Each structure stands twice: as C-alpha cells, then as structure tokens.
Amino acid sequence: MDRNRRSFLKGLACAGATVAASAVPAAASDRREAPADAVGMLYDATMCIGCKTCVVACHEANDLPPDNRGDALYDAPQSLNDRTKNIIKLYQGEGRRSYVKQQCMHCVDPACVGACMIGALQKREYGIVTWDSNRCIGCRYCQVACPYNIPKFEWDSTNPRIIKCEMCNHRLADGKEPACCEVCPREAVIFGKYTDLLAEAKNRLAANPDRYVDKIFGEFDGGGTQVIYLSHVPFEDLGLPQLGEEAVPKMNRTIQHGLYKGMIAPAALYVAMGAVMLRNRRAGGHDEGDES
Amino acid sequence: MSQHQATPVGGKMMTPTVRILLFIFLVGLALIIWRFAVGLGPATGLSDGYPWGIWIAFDVVTGTALACGGYAIALLVYIFNKGKYHPLVRPALLTSALGYTVAAVGIIIDVGRPWFIWRIPISVGKWNLDSALLEVALCVMAYVMVLWIELSPAFLEKWKDSRHTGLANFSRGLSTFMDKALIWFIALGMLLPTMHQSSLGSVIMLAGPRLHPLWHTPWLPFLFLISCLGMGYAVVVMESTLSSRAFGRRREDKMLASLSGVISVVLFLYVAFRLGDLLVRGRGPLMAGEGMLSVMFWLEIALFLVPAIMLAGSRGRARIGTLFRAALMIILGGALYRFDAYLVAFNPGPGWSYFPSVPEILMTLGLVALEILVFILLVKSFPILSGTSPMAAGSKQGVNT
Numbered sequence: 055m056d057r058n059r060r061s062f063l064k065g066l067a068c069a070g071a072t073v074a075a076s077a078v079p080a081a082a083s084d085r086r087e088a089p090a091d092a093v094g095m096l097y098d099a100t101m102c103i104g105c106k107t108c109v110v111a112c113h114e115a116n117d118l119p120p121d122n123r124g125d126a127l128y129d130a131p132q133s134l135n136d137r138t139k140n141i142i143k144l145y146q147g148e149g150r151r152s153y154v155k156q157q158c159m160h161c162v163d164p165a166c167v168g169a170c171m172i173g174a175l176q177k178r179e180y181g182i183v184t185w186d187s188n189r190c191i192g193c194r195y196c197q198v199a200c201p202y203n204i205p206k207f208e209w210d211s212t213n214p215r216i217i218k219c220e221m222c223n224h225r226l227a228d229g230k231e232p233a234c235c236e237v238c239p240r241e242a243v244i245f246g247k248y249t250d251l252l253a254e255a256k257n258r259l260a261a262n263p264d265r266y267v268d269k270i271f272g273e274f275d276g277g278g279t280q281v282i283y284l285s286h287v288p289f290e291d292l293g294l295p296q297l298g299e300e301a302v303p304k305m306n307r308t309i310q311h312g313l314y315k316g317m318i319a320p321a322a323l324y325v326a327m328g329a330v331m332l333r334n335r336r337a338g339g340h341d342e343g344d345e346s
Numbered sequence: 347m348s349q350h351q352a353t354p355v356g357g358k359m360m361t362p363t364v365r366i367l368l369f370i371f372l373v374g375l376a377l378i379i380w381r382f383a384v385g386l387g388p389a390t391g392l393s394d395g396y397p398w399g400i401w402i403a404f405d406v407v408t409g410t411a412l413a414c415g416g417y418a419i420a421l422l423v424y425i426f427n428k429g430k431y432h433p434l435v436r437p438a439l440l441t442s443a444l445g446y447t448v449a450a451v452g453i454i455i456d457v458g459r460p461w462f463i464w465r466i467p468i469s470v471g472k473w474n475l476d477s478a479l480l481e482v483a484l485c486v487m488a489y490v491m492v493l494w495i496e497l498s499p500a501f502l503e504k505w506k507d508s509r510h511t512g513l514a515n516f517s518r519g520l521s522t523f524m525d526k527a528l529i530w531f532i533a534l535g536m537l538l539p540t541m542h543q544s545s546l547g548s549v550i551m552l553a554g555p556r557l558h559p560l561w562h563t564p565w566l567p568f569l570f571l572i573s574c575l576g577m578g579y580a581v582v583v584m585e586s587t588l589s590s591r592a593f594g595r596r597r598e599d600k601m602l603a604s605l606s607g608v609i610s611v612v613l614f615l616y617v618a619f620r621l622g623d624l625l626v627r628g629r630g631p632l633m634a635g636e637g638m639l640s641v642m643f644w645l646e647i648a649l650f651l652v653p654a655i656m657l658a659g660s661r662g663r664a665r666i667g668t669l670f671r672a673a674l675m676i677i678l679g680g681a682l683y684r685f686d687a688y689l690v691a692f693n694p695g696p697g698w699s700y701f702p703s704v705p706e707i708l709m710t711l712g713l714v715a716l717e718i719l720v721f722i723l724l725v726k727s728f729p730i731l732s733g734t735s736p737m738a739a740g741s742k743q744g745v746n747t
Binding site for chain 1: 382386481537554556697
C-alpha cells in the first residue's frame with residue numbers, strides 16, 4: 055500500500071509540475087493592441103441628455119423589431135436584450151445623476167472571442183467584433199465570458215442567434231456612421247478612428263479637468279476597448295466593471311497555450327502512458343487474458 | 347480466478363425498477379421534444395445573465411466528473427499496475443461510457459443550434475485554440491467513442507458465441523484485433539479525460555471577474571482534475587457496493603478498502619492545494635465574511651476533508667458502511683464544487699437570478715433514469731460484473747432490480 059501511495063503521489067506531483075512549468079514561461083506579456091484600422095466610439099456622459107434617439111435609430115438600422123413587450127404602446131426596452139443592441143440608462147448616484155449608453159465595447163482583446171469555439175465571434179474589419187451565424191452552435195459561452203454582459207441570446211427562437219452591437223458594420227460599408235452616432239443631437243456619442251477618439255478624449259480631459267473624472271474608461275480597462283467613455287461620475291456608478299488592466303482572456307490563453315503548445319505535452323503524455331502499459335504487460339504485472 | 351471472470355447477471359428484463367425508470371425517461375423525452383418546439387426561453391429558467399444552468403453544471407460538468415470512474419480505475423490498473431483492481435474496470439467503464447453519452451445528449455439539448463455541432467470537429471482551420479470549451483467539445487466527442495471501444499470486449503465476448511454465424515465471425519475477428527490495439531485506446535482513454543476534465547476548470551476560469559475570487563484561480567484546471575479523480579473512485583465504490591447488493595454479487599470489500607487509501611491521498615491533496623493557493627495569493631480573509639459563499643466554500647472543504655480523514659486509517663476503510671458514507675460525501679463535495687464554480691459563485695451583476703424550471707429538472711431526471719436503465723439492462727445481458735455466484739443469476743434478488 056505504501057509503495058502504491060508513493061508512486062501515485064509521484065504521478066500527481068509530476069502532473070502538477072507539468073502544469074506549473076509549462077504555464078510559467080508563457081506568462082510573458084502578450085498585451086494586444088488595437089488593429090491599425092481600428093474604429094470606435096467615444097461616449098461622453100456629461101453631454102448625454104437621455105433622449106434615447108439612438109436606441110430607436112439602432113432598432114431601425116439593424117432591422118430589430120421594436121421592444122414593446124413591457125408596454126404595448128412604446129418601444130421601451132428595459133435593458134440590452136434579443137431586440138436591443140444599444141440602450142440608454144439613467145444612474146442616480148449620491149448627488150449627481152448621469153445617463154449611460156450601453157452597447158458592445160469592442161474590446162481590443164475580447165473575452166467572447168477567446169471563448170468562441172470555431173470563431174463565430176471574431177474581431178474582423180476595423181477591429182469590430184462581429185458574429186457569424188454559420189459558425190455558432192448557440193453554446194452561450196460568450197455570454198458567460200463577457201465581463202460587460204453584452205451578447206444576448208434569442209431565448210424565444212427555435213433557431214436562436216446571438217444579438218450584439220456590430221458597430222453598424224453594414225452602414226460603414228456604405229460610408230455611413232453607426233446609426234447611434236449619426237442621430238445623436240448632442241454629439242454625446244461620436245464615431246471615428248480609434249486613435250483619433252483617444253486623442254479627442256485626452257483633449258477634453260485636459261481642457262476641462264473639473265468637468266470629468268480623471269480617467270478614460272476603456273483606455274486600459276480589461277486590456278482596452280474600442281468604445282471609450284468619459285464621465286463626471288465614477289465609472290462604477292455607471293455600471294462599468296472594475297477589471298484592472300489585464301485582458302480577461304489572458305489567464306486562459308496563458309494556461310491553454312502553455313499546456314497545449316503544439317500538442318507536445320499531450321502527445322508526450324500519451325506515448326508515456328502507452329509505454330508504461332506496454333512495460334507493465336511485458337512484466338506480466340497482471341492477468342492478460344482479460345484485457346478490458 | 348473464477349470470481350474475476352465477468353459474467354452476465356441474467357434475469358428478467360422488465361422488472362418494476364426498469365418500468366419506473368422507463369417512465370421517468372419517457373417523461374423527459376417528451377419534454378425534450380417540446381423544448382425543441384418552443385425554444386430554450388419557455389422551457390428553462392435560463393436568461394442572458396445566467397446562460398448556463400443545471401444542464402451544464404450538473405449533466406455535463408458534474409456528470410462527466412462522476413463518469414470518471416473508468417478513467418480513475420484505468421489509471422490505477424494500467425499505469426500504476428495494480429492488477430488486483432481489475433474486476434472493477436468493466437463496470438467502471440460502463441458507468442463512464444453511459445455518463446459521457448448522457449452528457450453529450452445534455453449538450454445537444456442545451457445548445458441553441460445543435461444542428462451545427464458537426465461543424466466543430468470538421469472545421470479544423472477555424473478552431474479557436476484559445477477556447478477551453480473547444481478542447482472540451484473535441485475531447486468529449488472523442489472520449490465517448492473511446493469509452494465504447496474500451497468496453498467493446500465485453501460485447502464481443504458475448505457475440506463470439508452468437509448463433510448468428512456472421513456476428514460470431516465478425517466478433518472473433520475484431521477481438522483478435524482489439525487484443526493488440528486496445529492498449530492504445532486505453533492510453534487515449536486516460537489522456538482525453540486528463541485533458542478535458544482539467545479544461546472544464548479552464549472553461550469557467552474565463553468568467554474571470556464574474557467568478558468569485560474564492561473559486562477563481564489559475565489552479566482551477568488542476569483542482570478540477572484531482573477532484574474528478576476523487577469523484578471517479580467514489581463512484582466506483584458506490585457502484586460496486588450497490589451492484590453487489592442489487593445483483594447478489596460477492597462484495598469486493600478488500601479491494602475497495604485498499605482503493606480508499608488512494609482516495610484519501612487524492613482528497614488531502616485537493617484540500618491542501620485549494621487552501622494553500624488562496625492563502626498564498628492573499629485571499630485567506632475571503633474564507634470568512636463573504637456570507638453564503640463562505641459557507642458554501644467551507645461546506646465544500648468539509649465534504650472533501652471529512653472523507654479524507656475517514657478513509658485515512660485502515661480501520662475506517664475496513665467498514666463498508668464508512669466507505670459508503672465517505673464515497674457519498676466525496677460525490678456531494680465534488681458536485682458542490684462544480685455547482686458553486688458554475689452557478690453559485692458566478693455573479694453576472696445585479697438584477698439576474700436563476701432557478702431551474704420544472705421541465706429543466708425533469709429532462710435531467712429523464713437522462714439520469716436512462717443512464718441507470720441502460721446500465722441495468724447491459725449488466726444483465728453482457729459480461730460486465732465479476733464475482734457472480736451462479737445462484738444469483740435469475741434469483742429473486744436479481745429479479746427485484
């Protein structure tokens with residue numbers, strides 16, 4: 055029994071060491087940058103008046119049916135859902151209130167893309183995260199992974215799709231802006247090249263330091279997002295998560311790539327186990343007649 | 347030697363137990379058909395906040411871990427060369443094959459567009475190698491096949507003597523091939539669970555900030571792997587004890603007693619890693635003061651630690667009652683760990699809640715009933731279990747099951 059236990063422990067210790075050893079070298083920085091052609095949106099909460107014109111325009115531009123499930127008279131979604139890719143919400147904190155716009159953040163290093171098995175969700179042209187119906191089996195891992203709770207699922211459909219903002223990429227092809235940016239009467243949300251928008255946000259912060267919380271949300275958060283935010287109230291109050299600067303999928307990537315790089319570790323383990331079994335069999339360790 | 351020879355249990359097929367299981371399965375089946383007619387929304391308690399419910403947390407994540415008996419026993423018998431556990435291999439493989447098959451069916455019911463699943467194995471160029479779920483999907487598909495191949499000698503043994511000459515010749519030919527090739531399938535049958543049981547930990551690791559820090563750790567894959575071994579052994583103990591009672595088989599007490607020494611080590615290792623990791627990363631204070639989650643955490647630890655202590659001494663191991671209670675605790679502990687990681691400690695933010703709908707629960711029960719049903723029918727007709735007393739076959743004890 056003692057030998058048995060010792061050899062078993064040794065085996066487990068080896069397995070643990072393999073995990074640790076292979077994960078460590080891969081832990082070197084692999085921070086991803088936005089692609090050179092990246093576009094994005096800048097939402098300035100101090101300028102938004104909560105008119106929700108962008109919500110209606112988004113429904114129209116994306117052929118989504120109006121969400122009148124709460125009240126049959128109005129297109130009034132309660133939150134992002136299977137008919138709503140963009141929404142304006144009101145947050146009432148202590149003292150100051152603020153509107154906030156929610157839609158896909160188009161992360162520089164998105165968790166949903168890391169999750170998706172055969173690349174239904176991917177960063178495609180302009181760094182926009184889009185969904186390809188031909189590659190989706192409806193597993194909803196993207197919903198589990200997204201720290202912003204963005205991808206929505208058509209729960210009432212027998213052939214459900216994932217619904218999320220794709221930055222009106224069908225309009226971009228015609229040289230138009232995303233619908234929400236085009237219709238905003240206050241230019242609270244603007245569309246542009248990602249680098250230009252970052253520069254613009256920095257200018258606004260520098261020009262009016264008293265007006266804003268001193269931070270551009272999305273510049274570094276969760277590895278960076280192509281939709282960035284300025285606000286006069288703390289970003290947590292707007293429902294934006296505190297993610298730190300590391301991209302959400304990075305830990306997974308480090309471990310997956312460490313363990314499965316070139317499939318060397320699994321192949322080695324396979325051959326080793328086969329070899330041990332062959333040796334055991336030759337040594338006549340136990341009855342051969344009853345192999346299974 | 348004769349008690350090591352696996353033989354069919356025999357006896358009547360349509361017993362009252364089988365009838366009840368069949369009924370539960372048929373209710374589940376009717377609901378499954380309904381689920382595809384109405385979509386997931388009306389059929390389940392799932393939402394955009396809790397996109398995964400008991401079908402994933404129980405049927406797939408816990409179900410496959412419970413189905414690790416075949417993996418855990420094969421590891422002992424073939425790698426650590428403990429031939430004495432050999433009689434446990436076939437029944438363990440059968441529970442594994444059924445458990446994984448049912449998990450695969452569970453996935454088909456759970457995903458929204460199962461008619462595209464076939465694209466996963468063939469879309470090699472599109473594989474996202476960052477995705478732990480892809481790894482799980484490919485491994486589980488392969489492992490279901492490998493398990494039935496590993497088990498095939500049990501079927502071939504019976505068919506060799508079939509009156510149907512075609513089937514008999516085919517089985518004899520295949521048996522000869524399997525004798526030589528089986529070792530490489532067995533090796534695959536150990537590699538694949540090592541890969542995907544750890545990857546089931548990686549899968550929920552990606553929830554990152556939404557998974558409570560008492561559960562979120564880079565060691566999730568390792569913790570999932572060793573806990574599935576403990577669960578696999580516990581299931582073998584349960585299955586062996588229950589089969590011996592249900593089918594009037596000779597109990598394999600001695601073997602189970604020495605096996606539980608191994609279980610004890612695995613459990614201690616899990617607890618040491620779990621606690622050590624939290625302490626090293628400065629998350630010790632979270633063990634208290636997180637309300638319900640702290641309670642769940644300690645409940646998990648207790649369900650691993652108590653059986654580890656119970657099975658540590660040779661006196662506890664020798665008592666079949668103690669063994670059985672310990673095995674039950676390990677199964678509950680492992681299941682709770684998985685439920686917590688996938689559901690309880692997963693926080694999608696304010697405003698979301700999940701509780702499984704009645705149809706969701708009934709569909710799961712239907713699948714579990716199917717699993718037990720097929721187990722009973724197969725051990726009655728094929729040489730799976732060892733140590734039959736010839737009296738037991740067809741005796742009242744057998745018929746009762």
